[in-house]
Amino acid sequence: MELNGTVLDRVAETAFSVAVAVVPLAALFILFQVFMLRLPRREVMDILRGSLLASVGLFLFLLGVSIGFLPFGRAIGQAIGSVEDWWWIVAIGLFLGFVTTWGEPAVRILADQVDQASQGTIPGILVLYAVCIGVAVWVTMGFLRIVHGIPILYLLLPGYVLAVLLIWRSDSDFVAIAIDASGVATGPLANTFLLALALGASSAMENQDPVTHGLGLVALIAVAPIISVTVLGLLIGRKRLKEQKP
Known part of the structure; x- marks a missing residue:
């Protein structure tokens, strides 16, 4: 009952x-x-x-x-917190970060809208892959932060400094895409499944406060697409310059 x-x-x-x-x-x-x-x-x-x-x-x-995702994510997070080999944590973080973002509906909608608005000059599939790869990398760093007890500012501050520098150097079109990608990447899946993973992992660690070490992963996810999409813009811009040269 x-x-x-x-x-x-x-x-x-x-x-x-x-x-x-x-x-x-x-x-x-x-x-x-x-x-x-x-x-x-x-x-x-x-x-x-x-x-x-x-x-x-x-x-x-x-x-x-x-x-489903909240208890499921917390259970997997507790299993991750008990893993001793760091390379397993890296592999699990990369995989879960990628597939979770790949399944985020808002990310796919943004990729389709970018493709339509740019009339195919900015392929939506490239934007989708850039966001997924960026989130996968930062989710992995978030898991390593939890396991090793690294203060979140050690990752967050350099990440946002790098994001600002890339925004300053990147094309204005990709800046707009990157900012929107940051918002859509922190959608329902990230805010439930990945956050539950982080809380579960921190609760499995001894002498760790889940509030201090488990929370904060969404902030890392938010900075990931800004970096990855602006890097994609720089690469595409460099390729276009090479094609324009005689």
Whole structure:
């Protein structure tokens, strides 16, 4: 009975969160439709049906994340915290960081929008790989920080200094993409599964406070796409310069 109550509570909380996110947008669309857009009725119905389907999908996704990924991630994190060989931690961090970001819906949407907005001059698949690789590297460093008790400022401060330097040197198009990529990379999967991993790993370590050592991974994930996407921009810019030379 208690388990059913917990599940029902999560269902209600998730439904409320989705409603809070979607209903104002739907109301805004209806207001614009009445006073400005005046789209054909068929097109309006298609938009409303699509919004309903997206809401149902978002509800199921968030519910599955909250019920499945949180305990699953914490259990894997506790196993990682007990691993003694550092190269296993590196391999696990790279793999989990990459595949988690690869499955993040917002990252894929951003990659598709970059491809469309640039008319294919900036391939979306390259942006997707750059974000996934960047997050994988920084998730690995986050795990090593937890295992070895490294203060987060030792990673965070140099990371953001490097990000600012790369932004200053990079093309303005890639700066905008990198900043947006930083936001979408810290989506539902990162904020549930990877954060649960970090908390689980820190709780498995002796003499470590999960609040001090387990939290902070999302901040590392946020800086990762800024660095990787701006580096991608520098590489693409250098390639274009070589192609322009006679």
